[in-house]
Amino acid sequence: MSPELLSSKVVVVEEEPRVRGIPSAPTSVAGAVGLAERGPIGKPVLCTSMEDYQATFGGFTPDSDLALAAMGFFENGGSHLWAVRTVHYEDATNPESHTATRATAALTTGGGPTPAVAWGTLRPPFSLADGQRMEVAVNGSAAVDVAFLGTAASVLASRPGPYALTSGQALRVRVDGARDVFVSFSDGDFADMSQATPEEVAAVLNAVLVGGSATVEAGALRISSDTFGAASRLEVGDEVANAVFGFPLGPQVGTGNVQSLRAVELHEVQSLVEAAVAGVRVEASSLGTLQLRTTITGPSASLRVQGGAGLGLGLDALLHQGAASGDMDVLRLEAKDAGAYANRLEVEVRPSTSGTPDAFDILILEDGAYRESFPNLSSSEGDARYIGRVLNDGRTGSRYVQVFLVEPDAVPDVQTVALSGGADGLVGLRDSDFIGSEVVKTGLYALDSVQELSLLLVPGRATPAVHNAMVRYCEVARDGLVFAILDSPAGYTATDIVSYIAEEAALEGLSEHAALYWPRVKVLNPSRGVFGNIEQLVVPPSGLIAGVFARNDAARPGGVYDSPAGIEAGRMLGVLGFETSEVLEEKKRDVVYPHRVNPLTTGPGLPRYIDGSRTLKAGGNFPYVAERRGVSFIERSLQAGLQFARHRNNTEGLRAQVRRFITAFLLTQMRNGAFRSMEPAKAFFVDVSNALNPPSVVFAGQLVVRVGLATNKPAEYVVLRISQDTRALEAELASAGA
Structure with missing residues (x-):
């Protein structure tokens, strides 16, 4: 019901402010x-x-x-x-190609039968070629073939060269989901721009493209992504692409059973190998390299990996066999961060202070000094004190190391191991x-x-x-x-x-x-x-x-x-x-x-x-x-404070509101010493007039504001003009009528 239909009372209604406050942007982050x-x-x-x-x-x-x-x-x-x-x-376009390495170590147990293990020498990601294969033979069975496949997304011009180009034309290319790159063509790039050869166009493209390249195929231009695999993407668009070159429009997608053959991840190797080969597990070794191991243990376990892909993964072609007894990795330790600092770390395993069967304590040392202690741990994933859950917890876990289970339910022996292999990656x-x-x-x-x-x-x-x-x-x-x-x-x-x-x-x-x-x-x-x-x-x-x-x-x-x-x-x-x-x-x-x-x-x-x-x-x-930083502060503050105007109807009322908000903000800045004058008319102006916003601008979805600022200039030089004080002499001469 409206207020006038109710009993007599004082009704308070809050209204939106006529002038919004524009928040001040941070200046020294x-x-x-x-x-x-x-x-x-x-x-x-x-x-x-x-x-x-x-x-x-x-x-x-x-x-x-x-x-x-x-x-x-x-x-x-x-x-x-x-x-x-x-x-x-090693590759500026691949963040995983950094050369810093994490220090690693392994907690082991001894006495039981061991699996057959093929140890790799390379860390992921791995660089392979399309169609590379590895043959994996497990426990005397026939070798099973595992292939790594990947093709690059590419487009081939349907029109062979030469191409009729004009100065200022640009070709839009997007590679692997990156931002659009507009490759502009100019007279200086060609002997005759109206008869541009495919080789000349390819040279212009290759000077600009990142993650892709242009080649000439049967007299026609081809543009390809440098990524070979399911993650490969390429899109060539706009009128020039279709009208001049005859490129197909729309995104082109690469194919393969990995995302990128040049950066095959360990989990991709694991998925392909374990799906094709029975009785084998793929995992990271204690050094972070790839390893293959049999699921059975003892002398009957055997493993051999052959083929070009195996070499690309850092695996040798030797026959590996299990043993009746020996040391076996239980947990892989890895420094939280890459760097040589972690080579100073040690991990000590002690019997559990609680006396719980199959439990153990972990202590972390740096330069021989104890830094962390985690008591009553278990290597059973179902246990509340499972070591992987306790040490790897982002809030309460270790600040120095993370752990990965290698052998479920196995208990590491009492031991002290030093982490090694960490490098700062500065070479x-x-x-x-x-x-x-x-x-x-x-x-x-x-x-x-x-x-x-x-x-x-x-x-x-x-x-x-x-x-x-x-x-x-x-x-x-x-x-x-x-x-x-x-x-x-x-x-x-x-x-x-x-x-x-x-x-x-x-x-x-x-x-x-x-x-x-x-x-x-x-x-x-x-x-x-x-x-x-x-x-x-x-x-x-x-x-x-x-x-x-x-x-x-x-x-x-x-x-x-x-x-x-x-x-x-x-x-x-x-x-x-x-x-x-x-x-x-x-x-x-x-x-x-x-x-x-x-x-x-x-x-x-x-x-x-x-x-x-x-x-x-x-x-x-x-x-x-x-002066520059002050103007940037004003620009950033206005940019944030005027977000309310976006998508609102572009009327004279909205423009007047924008002018009031900017003026109120600049008045505050004037009082804070932003400008050369403390008079608003001399300190700044705000123009949101119809002259700046004619129908053509309004119909284009724009609201144009012009702001002028009379900024301060520092006194770089202090000039002192010093002369003889002759006022007394001048007064005496004046009184004498001289």
């Missing part, structure tokens, strides 16, 4: 890619303190620029660091391992999932390729909403860094979404056991500079608009000195500063501080660090 002692590889992990970082990624190592950067970040005021551990990848490390792949989300692109990311650093890898990739990531992949902090390469003088930014890396004038800082800084040695008996270390400054940014941002509402530079806002905590004393000379700073390099320096009675606030690009809209 940092993302860092680097080397770590341990931790997940290629996965971003949020750390809110140095203790938090060490719990996941371990302590300091000789290559631990990431740990040193984290220390500087938190010491200087940072609170949110997404860390990504990287290692060397052959290259720039691409830090840059990563957009398709498989490694390196920088592992941070794609961190929506609130606002700062980017790659400590310890100051190279032209990495620096340019960082700038591209911030400007393109993150739409200009992330800011890159670039380190100076090690050992660079003032002239070196000028040559680097202007010529070697060609960074000068490149982007307003990044800034370069020189030189490296000296900090107190945090671990003499790792870095030796020296008092100070020279480290990249990006981590502590990101911390200065964060401290500055949090100092007051609108702190992001203040330049993180100078003896107060730019003070660097924990810095004891600089890699080169040149930066203490004003003339040397005068050499680097015009080239958009921000020096780090100090002076008599002054703290060590950031003495520059320039981005790489002088000619951009917002060429200063605080």
Whole structure:
């Protein structure tokens, strides 16, 4: 019933606010890619303190620029660091191809009959070829054939060359579910673009495609995925594909009994072999390699694997037999993370302190010191204290190892085993391992999932390729909403860094979404056991500079608009000195500063501080660090705050509402010191007029808003004009009538 039909009362009705509050976006959430002692590889992990970082990624190592950067970040005021551990990848497009390995060991029992076991020497995934076979003979029976099959998805042009192309045409190609790639054709790619040969077109495609390739077959163009197997996908689309080349439209799918012949997983081998061959089990060995074992034990058990696929899986062609008695693996132990750190771990098995039959205790040691204890365990999967359930529990299990059952219900002997075989995967490390792949989300692109990311650093890898990739990531992949902090390469003088930014890396004038800082800084040695008996270390400054940014941002509402530079806002905590004393000379700073390099320096009675606030690009809209970061903060906040307007009817009322919301937000930012003026008309404007939104724009499903900001400019130079005070003399002359 309506309120007026009820008895007399006061009715309260809450209305939607006329002006919505636009939430402020975070400004100092940092993302860092680097080397770590341990931790997940290629996965971003949020750390809110140095203790938090060490719990996941371990302590300091000789290559631990990431740990040193984290220390500087938190010491200087940072609170949110997404860390990504990287290692060397043999194939940048395959995240499983990293060369870091987990340390392993096995808990054994002795005395009983053993199965026949064929031990592999390779870890999955395995690389095989289409049609490769293995013949498996078990317990004297005839060999059973197991084939591995896979074909690539591909498309063949129905029209042979030459092809009539025009400049600016583009072919859309999507390989294996990755993003669409638009391959553009231009005059310079062909001798005669109107008579483009299949070979010329293939060369253009192969220069751009990742995970696929183009070939010429009987005078026609063929495009294929590099994946052979059921996971292979290829789609070539748009008018050019069909009209010019005659490619079939729609997705093409590969075939096979594995997902990818170039990356066959252990479970795929297990499925194929155990389905075809009776009396054999396929599993991982204690070293993580493939092994085949008979289900029966004793001298009558035998096993032989022959054929090309067997060699591809790391299996020999010898006859293996069981025995009447001997040691047998009960449990396989594996370090939680890949890395050489786990070679310091030991696992001790003791009789159960509870006295329960067939139960045992497990203790974990690191460098001889006890770290964890798990009492009263069982190797029976149905038991409440089953070791696989207890140690592998994500919340209460071991922080150091995980276990896998090999022999159900067998009880390991009392023993102490050391884990071995762990490797950090740093041999052959290259720039691409830090840059990563957009398709498989490694390196920088592992941070794609961190929506609130606002700062980017790659400590310890100051190279032209990495620096340019960082700038591209911030400007393109993150739409200009992330800011890159670039380190100076090690050992660079003032002239070196000028040559680097202007010529070697060609960074000068490149982007307003990044800034370069020189030189490296000296900090107190945090671990003499790792870095030796020296008092100070020279480290990249990006981590502590990101911390200065964060401290500055949090100092007051609108702190992001203040330049993180100078003896107060730019003070660097924990810095004891600089890699080169040149930066203490004003003339040397005068050499680097015009080239958009921000020096780090100090002076008599002054703290060590950031003495520059320039981005790489002088000619951009917002060429200063605080200016650029402040605008990015406003852009990110508006982007999130205006989500309510999407899919609503594009009327004058909606546009007026959008204008009010933006204006209210910018008024708050004005009061926080974002702009050069405290008068709204001089500080900013918001235009949602009909001139910007004519019917053609409205019918296109767009609502266009133009926002102008009168941003602050820092006082880079303080000019003192000093002259003789002649006022008294002038007054005397005036009184004398002179």
